[in-house]
Amino acid sequence: MDRFDLLKKLAEKNDEKIVYLIFDGVGDLSAGKGTPLEAAKCPHLDAIAARSTCGFAVPIAPGITPGSGPAHLSLFGYDPLKFDIGRGILSALGVNFDIKGGDVAARVNFATIDANGLVSDRRAGRIPTETCVKLCEKLNQIKLPGVEIFFQPEKEHRAAFILRGEGLSGLLSDTDPQATGKKPLPATPTSEDPKAKYTADLANQFIAKAFELLKDDAPANGLLLRGFDGYEQLPQMQEIYKLNPAAIAAYPMYKGVARLVGMDVLKTGDVPADEFVTLKEQWNNYDYFFVHIKKTDSYGEDGNFDAKVHVIEEVDALLPQLLELNPSVLLVTGDHSTPCPWKAHSFHPVPVMLCSQEARIDKVTEFNETACIAGGLGTMPMVDMMALCLAHAKKLAKYGA
Amino acid sequence: MDRFDLLKKLAEKNDEKIVYLIFDGVGDLSAGKGTPLEAAKCPHLDAIAARSTCGFAVPIAPGITPGSGPAHLSLFGYDPLKFDIGRGILSALGVNFDIKGGDVAARVNFATIDANGLVSDRRAGRIPTETCVKLCEKLNQIKLPGVEIFFQPEKEHRAAFILRGEGLSGLLSDTDPQATGKKPLPATPTSEDPKAKYTADLANQFIAKAFELLKDDAPANGLLLRGFDGYEQLPQMQEIYKLNPAAIAAYPMYKGVARLVGMDVLKTGDVPADEFVTLKEQWNNYDYFFVHIKKTDSYGEDGNFDAKVHVIEEVDALLPQLLELNPSVLLVTGDHSTPCPWKAHSFHPVPVMLCSQEARIDKVTEFNETACIAGGLGTMPMVDMMALCLAHAKKLAKYGA
Numbered sequence A, B: 001m002d003r004f005d006l007l008k009k010l011a012e013k014n015d016e017k018i019v020y021l022i023f024d025g026v027g028d029l030s031a032g033k034g035t036p037l038e039a040a041k042c043p044h045l046d047a048i049a050a051r052s053t054c055g056f057a058v059p060i061a062p063g064i065t066p067g068s069g070p071a072h073l074s075l076f077g078y079d080p081l082k083f084d085i086g087r088g089i090l091s092a093l094g095v096n097f098d099i100k101g102g103d104v105a106a107r108v109n110f111a112t113i114d115a116n117g118l119v120s121d122r123r124a125g126r127i128p129t130e131t132c133v134k135l136c137e138k139l140n141q142i143k144l145p146g147v148e149i150f151f152q153p154e155k156e157h158r159a160a161f162i163l164r165g166e167g168l169s170g171l172l173s174d175t176d177p178q179a180t181g182k183k184p185l186p187a188t189p190t191s192e193d194p195k196a197k198y199t200a201d202l203a204n205q206f207i208a209k210a211f212e213l214l215k216d217d218a219p220a221n222g223l224l225l226r227g228f229d230g231y232e233q234l235p236q237m238q239e240i241y242k243l244n245p246a247a248i249a250a251y252p253m254y255k256g257v258a259r260l261v262g263m264d265v266l267k268t269g270d271v272p273a274d275e276f277v278t279l280k281e282q283w284n285n286y287d288y289f290f291v292h293i294k295k296t297d298s299y300g301e302d303g304n305f306d307a308k309v310h311v312i313e314e315v316d317a318l319l320p321q322l323l324e325l326n327p328s329v330l331l332v333t334g335d336h337s338t339p340c341p342w343k344a345h346s347f348h349p350v351p352v353m354l355c356s357q358e359a360r361i362d363k364v365t366e367f368n369e370t371a372c373i374a375g376g377l378g379t380m381p382m383v384d385m386m387a388l389c390l391a392h393a394k395k396l397a398k399y400g401a
Helices: A004-010 A043-050 A068-073 A088-092 A128-141 A195-212 A237-241 A254-258 A273-280 A295-302 A305-323 A382-392 B003-008 B043-050 B068-075 B086-096 B131-139 B194-213 B236-242 B250-262 B272-281 B295-302 B307-322 B382-392
Strands: A018-023 A052-058 A104-113 A119-121 A145-154 A158-165 A222-230 A243-246 A288-293 A329-333 A351-354 A378-381 B016-022 B050-058 B104-113 B119-121 B147-153 B158-165 B222-230 B247-248 B290-295 B329-333 B351-355 B377-381
Touching: A004 A237, A004 A254, A004 A382, A004 B250, A018 A068, A018 A305, A018 A382, A043 A052, A043 A237, A043 A305, A043 A329, A043 A351, A052 A243, A052 A329, A052 A382, A068 A088, A068 A254, A068 A382, A068 B222, A088 A158, A088 A222, A088 A254, A104 A195, A119 A329, A128 A145, A128 A158, A158 A195, A158 A243, A158 B236, A195 A222, A195 A382, A222 B351, A237 A243, A273 A288, A273 A305, A288 A305, A295 A305, A305 B068, A329 A382, A351 A382, A351 B377, A378 A382, A378 B377, A382 B131, B016 B068, B016 B307, B043 B329, B043 B351, B050 B086, B050 B290, B068 B250, B086 B104, B086 B158, B086 B250, B104 B194, B131 B158, B131 B194, B158 B194, B194 B222, B236 B247, B247 B250, B247 B272, B272 B290, B272 B307, B290 B307, B295 B307, B329 B382, B351 B382
Parallel strands: A018 A288, A018 A329, A052 A378, A243 A288, B016 B290, B016 B329, B050 B377, B247 B290
Antiparallel strands: A052 A351, A104 A119, A104 A158, A104 A222, A145 A158, A329 A351, B050 B351, B104 B119, B104 B158, B104 B222, B147 B158, B329 B351
């Protein structure tokens, strides 16, 4: 029996509430002065640790550095090696596009094409975002039989392309030649499946019409598409876990992943304080909340240690607002590590604490990468955290007699 | 290669002896005053911990609360998500019935049926066990072509029904309507397999004859059957592990599960002291012993903390008798946790210690839920314990060259 078959069989609805407080990319390395979690003054996080079972979560598998998509799927209990969300889909989510099962998506660069039809700038001189928006409006007028086309601006020269219709496949090659001085490639099927041929033909027809429409828009007089993906609807949290879940996140990509697994995405503001207000306002309407703190990751990517410390302290100061809601289960962790010295995501396990009346409390009294080593959870797969939270909320029946 | 293929390939017979000392449901929660293992004075268990590698075992998967059947299969190295023993089979084991591969079993309630053929009491007024025994003797006279029928009394209104013959299937629906004022349902096949139809017909013929025989036995003038299961013989420990295994247990269900995996079930008394005498008497006849202590679970189910402490202390005082036999490997653990505050099984990992001359000794010197966090085994799947014990007893050859 696979994980979802098992959970679907055992999950029961009750009134207990689960909160996931996710500090994106919170895990870090010491670099001689301790990690940001160790340097931060976070009395509330530490007090929660003292009432929790602590440990580490491995996002994908030992040694594997996750992207944000698979890391969040793992947090939500979806095996990221089984449910693979491709780059094109993430790109569509990143522009807040409401992707549906059966859609095919790709990432787009506006590009400059010279008189000989060769790519002379793969980023079209990084056109301003406003230009990108206008060009996308133009391209959205293109019609093709049997499909809907969505062309969504992202930032500067970047956009997302989505095809919606029956019988599509994401098994297409990139049209981006990955070098200047070369012709854009045609989209070609990478599978024998006739759906791939059908979709490649549609993509190429679209590209031909787009080049025609853009011919006077240099430097953005061409398009390069890559990362084609088909999207099959994921199992929904309601159905597997019997939860009524909501997401509180400020960034489109995270809202998007949350929507894919069935969460209601709640309207909120840009800063953590807004997110905690939303949590309180919506408290009676849901039994599962995903609260996403983005900036720990952003500052990790910047290598900005002090700013990462500051975000942790900022959220810590807000925690009494969460604690007074008294969730049955509070899970605090990250989706992955983004060590400041790396300025990038890493594979390092993420500290985790699970606070619940039903937890077997260990001796850990601080929430950080050193203290959690002595935690009662040990080091476990992140994908198992959801079952553990459901269990602590007494939402799982006994397996067998 | 799956677990059993690997172990079957590597297992070698030698003279080393393995003892599993299983405190049923021993794992607990602190509830402020420490757990029963922490509260108990158990100098011998603690001394064993000092010579052991310690840690935690996860019975099924993180967050999953096991029934006794799957938890014991896991202890014996059988993946409980692959080898699923159903309710009907466990019921047959619980009445000490020697179930065979191909049998189909169901749980039975004697019930009261009113003049209109409707269920008026699903438990037949909880008839005395002696009445149940007499009625079962009567029902055992029923004959059907091509099959053997076994009708075994359990307790009060409960019994077990077993069909034995060629071509049977357990894929049948319950006849229990789960409410009074309704007619008993016919057993119906839940699969297209013709075996299910054949078995449903046999079950319904049996039920018709039974109702006829019981018509003057009100309040027990009817039967309700549920939890039909087919049983396929499990791989045997002799064959996979090259062990000659024996079980020392006082309760039928545990004897039954032990018998399913190939153990000789040794005659013993009702209390732990009897079990240790049996162990000594039979020491030279086997190379694997499963010694089962039931009452830690029973008192956990009752929420009786002090009594649970007392059972642990009672067994601790008997341990010198086990230690003087000098097993090569002694594994001490539970099959699952039964925390007193829950009065039920729980998902919490179970403390474990593996005592062997070949073990890598850690710094743990007490056997309990807090101390074992610092153990050298960490937190591991219970199903892997058997391979670990075989390895410490030098019963597993090298994999590859």
